[in-house]
Amino acid sequence: MSWLDAARTRARLVLSPRASETRTDEEFRFHLDMETDRLVREAGVSHDEARRRALATFGGVHNHRESMRDGRGTAWFSGLSLDLKLGFRMLVKYPGLTLIGGLAMAFGIWFGAVTFQMFGMITTTKLPLPSGERIVRVEVWDSKALDEEDRTLYDYQLWRSARSLTDLGAYRDVGANLVGADGGAKPEKAAEITASAFRIARDRPLLGRVLDESDERAGAAPVVLLGHDVWVERFDRDPRIVGRNVQIGNGFATVVGVMPEGYAFPMSHELWLPLRTDVPGLEPLRGGAITVFGRLAPGMTFESAQAEFTALGRRLAAEHPTTHAQLQPHVLPYTQFSVNDTDMKAMMGLTYFFVVALMVIVCSTVALLLFARAATRETEILVRSALGASRRRIVAQLFAEALVLAGVATVVGLAAAQLTLSVWGKPYLEMGWGTQLPFWVDFNLSPTSIGYALALAVIGAVVAGVMPARKITRGLGTRLRAGTAGGGVSFGGVWTAVIVVQIALTVMFPSVVMLVRSESRRIASYDAGFPTQEYLGVTLGVEDGQEETLTPETRAALGIRIRTSLEALRTRLEAEPGVAGVTFVDALPGDSHDALRAEVVSLPEIRPRWVAIASADLSYFDVLKAPVLSGRAFSRADLAPNIRVVVVDQGFVDLVMAGRNPVGHRVRLGTGQAADSNAASLPVYEIVGVVKELGMASAAMPQREAGVYLPAVPGSHGSLKMIVRGRADSLSIAPRVRELAMVVDPAIRVEQITRLDQVTTPLLWLLGLWTKIIIGLTAVALVLSLAGIYAVLSYTVARRTREIGVRVALGASARRVITSVFKRPLTQVTLGVIAGIVLIVLAATAAGKSTQFRGTGVGVLTLGDAALLVGYAILMVGVCTLACVVPTLRALRVQPTEALRTE
Amino acid sequence: MHGWGISQRVQQISDGGLELNQGSLYPALQRLEKDGLITSEWGTTDNNRRARYYRITASGRKALGDELESWRRFAAGLEAVLRTS
Numbered sequence: 001m002s003w004l005d006a007a008r009t010r011a012r013l014v015l016s017p018r019a020s021e022t023r024t025d026e027e028f029r030f031h032l033d034m035e036t037d038r039l040v041r042e043a044g045v046s047h048d049e050a051r052r053r054a055l056a057t058f059g060g061v062h063n064h065r066e067s068m069r070d071g072r073g074t075a076w077f078s079g080l081s082l083d084l085k086l087g088f089r090m091l092v093k094y095p096g097l098t099l100i101g102g103l104a105m106a107f108g109i110w111f112g113a114v115t116f117q118m119f120g121m122i123t124t125t126k127l128p129l130p131s132g133e134r135i136v137r138v139e140v141w142d143s144k145a146l147d148e149e150d151r152t153l154y155d156y157q158l159w160r161s162a163r164s165l166t167d168l169g170a171y172r173d174v175g176a177n178l179v180g181a182d183g184g185a186k187p188e189k190a191a192e193i194t195a196s197a198f199r200i201a202r203d204r205p206l207l208g209r210v211l212d213e214s215d216e217r218a219g220a221a222p223v224v225l226l227g228h229d230v231w232v233e234r235f236d237r238d239p240r241i242v243g244r245n246v247q248i249g250n251g252f253a254t255v256v257g258v259m260p261e262g263y264a265f266p267m268s269h270e271l272w273l274p275l276r277t278d279v280p281g282l283e284p285l286r287g288g289a290i291t292v293f294g295r296l297a298p299g300m301t302f303e304s305a306q307a308e309f310t311a312l313g314r315r316l317a318a319e320h321p322t323t324h325a326q327l328q329p330h331v332l333p334y335t336q337f338s339v340n341d342t343d344m345k346a347m348m349g350l351t352y353f354f355v356v357a358l359m360v361i362v363c364s365t366v367a368l369l370l371f372a373r374a375a376t377r378e379t380e381i382l383v384r385s386a387l388g389a390s391r392r393r394i395v396a397q398l399f400a401e402a403l404v405l406a407g408v409a410t411v412v413g414l415a416a417a418q419l420t421l422s423v424w425g426k427p428y429l430e431m432g433w434g435t436q437l438p439f440w441v442d443f444n445l446s447p448t449s450i451g452y453a454l455a456l457a458v459i460g461a462v463v464a465g466v467m468p469a470r471k472i473t474r475g476l477g478t479r480l481r482a483g484t485a486g487g488g489v490s491f492g493g494v495w496t497a498v499i500v501v502q503i504a505l506t507v508m509f510p511s512v513v514m515l516v517r518s519e520s521r522r523i524a525s526y527d528a529g530f531p532t533q534e535y536l537g538v539t540l541g542v543e544d545g546q547e548e549t550l551t552p553e554t555r556a557a558l559g560i561r562i563r564t565s566l567e568a569l570r571t572r573l574e575a576e577p578g579v580a581g582v583t584f585v586d587a588l589p590g591d592s593h594d595a596l597r598a599e600v601v602s603l604p605e606i607r608p609r610w611v612a613i614a615s616a617d618l619s620y621f622d623v624l625k626a627p628v629l630s631g632r633a634f635s636r637a638d639l640a641p642n643i644r645v646v647v648v649d650q651g652f653v654d655l656v657m658a659g660r661n662p663v664g665h666r667v668r669l670g671t672g673q674a675a676d677s678n679a680a681s682l683p684v685y686e687i688v689g690v691v692k693e694l695g696m697a698s699a700a701m702p703q704r705e706a707g708v709y710l711p712a713v714p715g716s717h718g719s720l721k722m723i724v725r726g727r728a729d730s731l732s733i734a735p736r737v738r739e740l741a742m743v744v745d746p747a748i749r750v751e752q753i754t755r756l757d758q759v760t761t762p763l764l765w766l767l768g769l770w771t772k773i774i775i776g777l778t779a780v781a782l783v784l785s786l787a788g789i790y791a792v793l794s795y796t797v798a799r800r801t802r803e804i805g806v807r808v809a810l811g812a813s814a815r816r817v818i819t820s821v822f823k824r825p826l827t828q829v830t831l832g833v834i835a836g837i838v839l840i841v842l843a844a845t846a847a848g849k850s851t852q853f854r855g856t857g858v859g860v861l862t863l864g865d866a867a868l869l870v871g872y873a874i875l876m877v878g879v880c881t882l883a884c885v886v887p888t889l890r891a892l893r894v895q896p897t898e899a900l901r902t903e
Numbered sequence: 904m905h906g907w908g909i910s911q912r913v914q915q916i917s918d919g920g921l922e923l924n925q926g927s928l929y930p931a932l933q934r935l936e937k938d939g940l941i942t943s944e945w946g947t948t949d950n951n952r953r954a955r956y957y958r959i960t961a962s963g964r965k966a967l968g969d970e971l972e973s974w975r976r977f978a979a980g981l982e983a984v985l986r987t988s
Contacts, residue, residue, distance in 0.1 A: 005960065006939030013937070023955070027906055027929060030954050034907040035925070059926035067930040071937070 013072040024068050028061060083397045087404030090373075097373060100787045101366040102409045105460050107780045108359040109413030112456045114420050115355055117449040118429070119348050121441045124335055128440055129201055129265075134296040135334040136165065138309060144326040150289035154282050155329070158312055164305035165294035165331075169196035170275060171266050172290045175541040177742070177749045178271065179247040180234030185742040187541065187749040188230055189436060190248075190271035197272075200295060201265040206231075208242035208257030215256075215274035224253040227270030228261040248273075249543045249747040264439035266293065284316075284323040293334060305331040335440060359456050361505070363463040364498045365784040366405070371468030371495070372791035374398060381472065395469040402465025406457040414453055418445050424769065431762050467494075495792065499825075500832040502785045507836025507876055508843070509778035513771055520767045522702060523760050528589040528695030530624045532756035534580075536730045537588040538722040538737055540566075541749035542715065562715040565745035566722075570714075572740045573724060578733050581623035581725040584714035586615045588721050589624075589695025590759040596669040598656060598708065601684060603665060609656050612696040612705045613669070615712035621647070621691055623725055631663035631689035634711040638688075647689040649696060649707035656706045662687045669708070685710075699760045723756070731755055785832075786883040789825050793887040797821060800891075809896035821891045822884060829880040833873045840869065905946075905954040906932060932957060940966050 013020050032054050039050035055061070091098045126132050138159065140149045156170055176190035198210035206228065215223050224246065226235070235241050245252045253273065264270070279287070296305055309329040317324040374381070381394055421443040429437055471494075542562050570582045587593045593612040600606045618634045629650065638645050648662055657665075670682045696707030714720065726733050734753045741748045797804070804817060904912065909932075910925045935941045940963035946956045959967065 003939055003962075005942050006937060009936050009939075013933075024929070026953065027955050028926075030905070030952060031907045031910075031925065031929075033952070038911075057925050059924045061926065064926035064929060067927070068933055071930050071933045 017072065020068075020072060024065060028058075028064070032058060080396070080400060083400030084404055086397065087401035090401050091404060091408065094373060096787075097369050097791075098405065098408075100783055101369050101464070102405055102412065104362045104366055104780050104784050105359075105406055105409035105457070105464070106413040106416065107776065108355075108362040108460065109410050109453050109456050110416045110420070112355040112359060113414055113417035113445065113449050113453040114425075116352070116452045117417070117421060117443075117445055118425065119352075120446060120449060121429070121443075123348065124440065126440075127334055128442070131295065132440075133333070135200060136294055136296060136302070136305065136331050137334050137336075138165075138292040138294065139330050139332060140313075141328050141330055142326055143328060149285070149327055150291065151285045151287055152292060153277065153279065153287040153290055154284045155312075155316060155324075155327075156277060156290065156292055157282070158316060159292065159309070159329075162294075162305075162308055162312065164297055164300045164308045166297045167196040167199045168292065168294040169194035169200065170277060170290045170292045171197065172275065172288055174273065175249075175543055175749045175751075176271050176273070177249045177543070177746055178230070178234060179742070179746065181236055181238065182234075185247075185738070185746055185749075186234070187751050188227075188234075188271045189267075189269050190273060191266060191269045192273045192275035193266065194275050194277060197265055197293070200293065201263065203260055203263050203265075205257040206260045207239070208255070210257055210259075211272060211274050216276050216278075218276065218278075220274070222251060222253040223256045223274065224248065225256055225272040226258045227263065227272075228259055230270045231258045247746060249749075250745070262439070266291065267438045268436035284320045302331060302333075335438070356456070356459065359460055360463055361501065362780070362784065363460040364467075365502050365788050366402075366460070366464040367467045368495055368498050368788045369791050370398070370402060370405075370464055371471065372795045374468055374472050378472065385473075391473045394473050395466060398469035398472075399461060399465040403458070403461040406461040406464070409460070410453055410457040414445065414450065417449075417453070421445070428766070428769065431766055496828055499785065499788050499792070499828045500835060502781055502788060503829055503832025503876070503880065504835035504839060506778060506781040506785050507833055507873070508839045509774055509781060510872070511840045511843070513774050513778065516767055516771050516774065519702075520764055520771070523699050523764060523767070526590060526695075526699040526760060528756065529693050530589075530626060530695075532589070532695075532759075534725055534730055535624075535756040536724040536726065536733060536737070537754045537756050537759065538724060538750060539752040540720045540722055540741075541751050542720065543747040543749070559716065561745075563713055565748055566714045566720075569722075569741055569744045569748065572744060573737065576733065576736060576740075578727050578736070579724055580727045581619070583619045583623035583723050584617040584712075585620060585721050585723060586712070586719045588723070588754075588759060589756060590699040592698040592700075593696055593705075593707075596671060596708070598652075598706070599668045599670070600656065600662075601666045601668050603657075603660075606656065606658070609706060611652060611656065611669075612707045614696065614707065614709050615716075616709045617714050618711060620709070620723075621694075623723060624694055626691045626694055629690045629692060630661055631687070633689055633691075634709075638711040639713060644683055644685045645688045645711065646685040647691060647709045648687055649691050649693045649709075651693050651696065651704050652706040652708060653690060654706075655704065662690060667708070700763055782879070785880060789829070789880055789883040790887065793821070793825055793884050794890075796824075797887045797891045804891055805896040814892055817891055818888055821888055825884050826877075826881070829877055832880075833876050836876075837869055837873060904958075905948070905956050907954075909957070935963070939963075 032051070035054035035057065036047065036050045039045055039053055040047055043050070043053075045053070058064075091102075127135050129135060138152075140152050140155065141147075142149045153170070156168075159165075160168055162168065171191045171193035174190050174192050176188050177185045178188045178190075179185045193211070194216065195210070195212045205225070208225075211223065211225055214220060226241065231237060231241060238244070241255050242257060244255050246255055248271075259272075275290075296302070309331050313324070313327060313329045317327065384394060385391075425443045426437065429441065542565075566584065570584075573579050573582045593614055595610045596613050597608050598611040599608040616634075618636065618639070621628065621633045628647075631647075634645070634647060637643065646667065648656075653659065653662055656662075665687050666684050667687060668682050668684045691709075693704075693707065697703065697705035714722075722737075724730070724733060724737065737753060738750045741750050800821075804821075807817065807820070906928055907925075910928055913921055932941065932943075936943055936957075939960060941957050941959050943955050943957045946954060948954050
């Protein structure tokens, strides 16, 4: 195929220039030798004479060799390498521009690389496992509830017959209070998992064996597989750990093996227990939540697997229409957590666009600086043009200089990005994830992220290099013919727009910083209504066995056991000298609470409203030292099954009852969904008391909440939090809480202990990080604005030296000189400041209308805010004017006689 | 055929009428090879010298045919004009 030969030839000419040169020399030598021999033979001349004639007939050997080189198509390459060398020299010759422009571009690249890497980590479909892209998860979508249905143990039995997936398995997260070698109990991230998981990941154990199918059978001895970190930290790397019995909660299990460092499949797990899936008598939608995974069988695709599972879903819907009619299985990449990820894709696209826009804005200002620099080299450019350099060649040279600057900026930007990801990336993502990160999240810059950064650098170089180059080389020919050198280049509308935009952003960013800081202050000063520093918030977990194996009797017995254990824990803690009180609730003050729609049935004129709900122990208000403002607190009689009472807070009184005393009124609580259409079936509660506001509103939200408390027995409702009041330093009680929990019932897991005034610490950390980033953005924008104004004004003064000299010679005062020089930059700065203020007003108005800040006063500009804005605007004008000082002084020092001598 | 051979053949066929600047043949051969119209490979001559042999490709033949056709049309047109003048 001749096109293949042609491609091969071209590749060889470009990639092997030395071989091509050697071949050319050999061919030329052969030709000259043959011609020499022919002349000796046919013309009968001497060898030297024949050689001379052969060379003459051949033509200039050197010229033909050059033609061959040009013909290879690599001339551009040697030209580029020369331009790059010149570019490096320019960096050294203009250190100010290098520093400012380079740092600005580095900032843009840093931001882009970090954002791209973070999004890539969240949305990647590749697992660092053999054939990782073929590992899938199967999720079921409930089209009626518009949510995922994860009670799929029954469905899993049928799915095992699927041909499109191999090594189908399942896991569920379980709490495991592991007792270590020191006798202390600590919860570890554990999974009950099928043995097929270890064929998916294929890692060999460090010690012993992995779980196998025999461990899953009914009646099999309980076993456990340890993770590497657990083995090191909890068992001191005991080489004889395999075969030992370890205590997990109330039970014991034999260690069968230890996994190697870094192994954490299915997510971020450190302990693996067998999952029994063949539960006899299992019914649809019975059992706890499980996650199903597998690998695409050889030759199968996502589409074929989806088709098979859709058919399986239809079969289940036909067999069990009441439970499965609205359920649809989906086969997804393992790393994709949601069936609906279109929102995430939209957010990613928007963010990448923002990053490119940021790069364009930053590099436009760098372009301004490079243009000012290039404008001072106009004479050099004209001479090059006169010597035969095409416009394309000169633009290529200036582009190469910008590319060198962008290259240096890329190295700095990528180094900063890697440092940011290593130090701040993990805590930032863990805050958003709410738990440990999955094992596939890697904070090292991926080749794709580096490629994205390089692409940004090229875009930056094009904006910063090509744009000013094209402007400065416009009309070169005309200027050459007219004999004008210098004075032919001016800063037009585009550059004015660049400076105005830059200054507008410099004015706007600090207002964002002010908003973020005001939010931080508000959150830091959050008042929960009681002295939170005296209280510990303890998140508890309780092992409750496999849901699908529980009968009503065992479930009731388990409930009694949990309640008894919690009461025993409370008794033991209250006996401690450092403890002043213990109570239980389902959500800590300051955290987000569940919400229900409340309708005051005895006052139909009051509109229903969403209220925050908490299920609280009878002692809750006593322990928090919250006096009852009206009515009474809870009593033991309120726990009777046929009694429905609630206590509300002052927020409910003000926001729902409009100040009326709510005691004695009845309120209906519902979920607000379609199922509530039959109002009569919803529970109605009598309001028996009113307390002050005790942190029902989340610290993160600025709005006030109406709170409703329901009486509850500890352990009878989902989430379980214990609040411990300390007599002195509440944190000193924390170790004792863990010890006593272990003593009372090893099945009680102490998952987290926080002092209640530190609930907002992670959020404040996040806001602090964003404040630093925006301050960085502001600093970059400000420095670029000042540099841009300085560069443009310096060039203008230099260009107008003769004109200024003439004006001064004709009697112009210093004031007139300053006015003529100052007018344009001052106009640009003023326009920029006005644009910035307009942006602030628009942004504030939009923020005030948003869900987050509606009704909170954010976005409403007070007289004080307006005065602050005006003051800030004046400050910005003053700061930008500073950039004009040096060039203006230079203009004032122009001596007419010297200026008139200047050509 | 090798490059020197091509230059000798051209001279021979044109009976000395076409005097090629011999060295300029090689850039032309390189261009034709880059475009896939000819291929080349090293070989040994009768007198045991290493030489680069060139051969026309299928697309080269097609291109040659097109160029010949184009040349003939041009020559015929030119002759027609000259005949009438």
